[in-house]
Amino acid sequence: MKNTYTEIKIKVSVNDLEKIENIFYRLGVFQLSIEDPRDLFEKSYINFDTYFDEDEIFTEGRNVCIVKYYLSDKENPIEFLNILNQMICSEKINCKIETSEIFEEDWANNWKKYYHTFKINDKIVVKPEWENYNLKNGEILINIDPGMAFGTGTHETTKLCMQLIDKYMKKDSFVYDVGTGSGILAILSSKLGARKVVAIDLDKVSVSAAKYNVSLNNLSNIEVLEGNLLDKASEKGDLIVANIIAEVIVDLIPDIVKILDREGIFITSGIIESRVDLIKSKLSEYGLDIFDEVNENGWFAFAIKNK
Incomplete structure (x- = not known):
């Protein structure tokens, strides 16, 4: 049937x-x-x-x-x-x-038929599995089949996160990708030189999609787990990424403080303009400081560190 x-x-x-x-x-x-x-x-x-x-x-x-x-x-x-x-x-x-x-x-x-190869910036190229692309010198290619999971790279929140990851990723970083969806942010982190990436999602469909996309990109340093952040945290994160929604980010911040390295960076998006003050207030309450902010079409992404 x-x-x-x-x-x-x-x-x-x-x-x-x-x-x-x-x-x-x-x-x-x-x-x-x-x-x-x-x-x-x-x-x-x-x-x-x-x-x-x-x-x-x-x-x-x-x-x-x-x-x-x-x-x-x-x-x-x-x-x-x-x-x-x-x-x-x-x-x-x-x-x-x-x-x-x-x-x-x-x-x-x-x-x-609505999803095609595109560029996040001059360096990062996102290509659906079913298309071909001739990679140019210096470009990073991400192969993706999101299926029913979030994270094609076309939505403003994903693009903004990817731009900030590209800007602030340091070689040999330990990365957490919370609410990984298709795994696209975890894959980018790996290809930018992360030592280890732990990609986490509560949704079984997303976990399955992320695992498939990790294998599609032939990456061995990404571990995809089902569950929530604190339960799966094994060590301090040099970079933590969370592309979800403002209300969930607010609930997540106390856990972020516990596992973010003192010199680490927290990158988050999924925030519409009307929720910006809510996020900023909660970050300040926990001693976190926004040091970079980008937005597109009413969606915001922040790069955050300890004060």
């Missing part, structure tokens, strides 16, 4: 896209397909055929984004949709929600 997925499609104004993303983040959902007309109309390098369902984008126009999420047959679509609708109503977001049932192989093929 074929596995099926429920496709949830949300058509929402570009002005409310960030609010929809944040709602999914609060629900613990990080893997979204987002068709943003601003990419199509404002970026000349976007390919019409591979990045968008042209008929749908042109029908909806320049000001409507299409957000898609897929629920497996093991989940409860009715319960999820009820909660989603309640949260959308509480935020007073005007949008249209459509649902349909698709087979697993159709979901995989539909999703993959």
